[in-house]
Amino acid sequence: MHETKVTGTKVTDHEAMANMKTKFMALWDGFSTDPNARVMVLAATxxxxxxxxPIMRRLPQAFEIGMPERKERAEILKVTLKGERVEPDIDYDHLARLCGGYTGSDIFELCKKAAYFPIREILEEERKWRPCPLSFI
Structure with missing residues (x-):
């Protein structure tokens, strides 16, 4: 368990989270008692x-957004890769099929990781052909 020194006493992560949640809930309750407050709270998880x-009780409505379908994943790929240098004949539909079960965030992270592959390949090639320093001879 991680502990932090605060004003001479030890506060665990659990206690710090509980304190933060208590403060957050008190501030949130203030929104509902102030007639001039125009605040909309949007939560996502x-x-x-x-x-x-206690937070769920304060949210008047809840909407569940499921996993994206193949067609939606293809659109997410198009939006994510817009403006990037990709092959002109890229088959977004095929890629979307390969990404079954991925969220939009998963697809975004996948695209970021894929962007590094050419760099890794270049570095690997460079390591193969880099001359040995004289100290190794």
Whole structure:
């Protein structure tokens, strides 16, 4: 368990989270008591089962957005790769089929990782052909 020194006492991560949540809830309750407050709270999570119950009670509506279908994944790929240098004949539909079960965030991260492959290949080639320093001879 990670502990942090705060004003001479030890506060665990769990206690720090509980303190933060208490402060957050108090501020949130202030929104509903101020007639001039025009605040909209939008919450999003990938783990709705772990969402805090007191917070859920304060949210008047909940919408579940499922995993993207193949057609939606193809659109996510197009938006993510827009403006990037990609092959002109790229088959977004085929890539979307390969990404079954991926969220939009997963697809975005996949594209970022894929962008590094050419750099890795160049560095590997460079290492193969780099001359040995004289100290190794």
């Amino acid at each position: 990938n783990r709705s089962s772990e969402f805090d119950e």
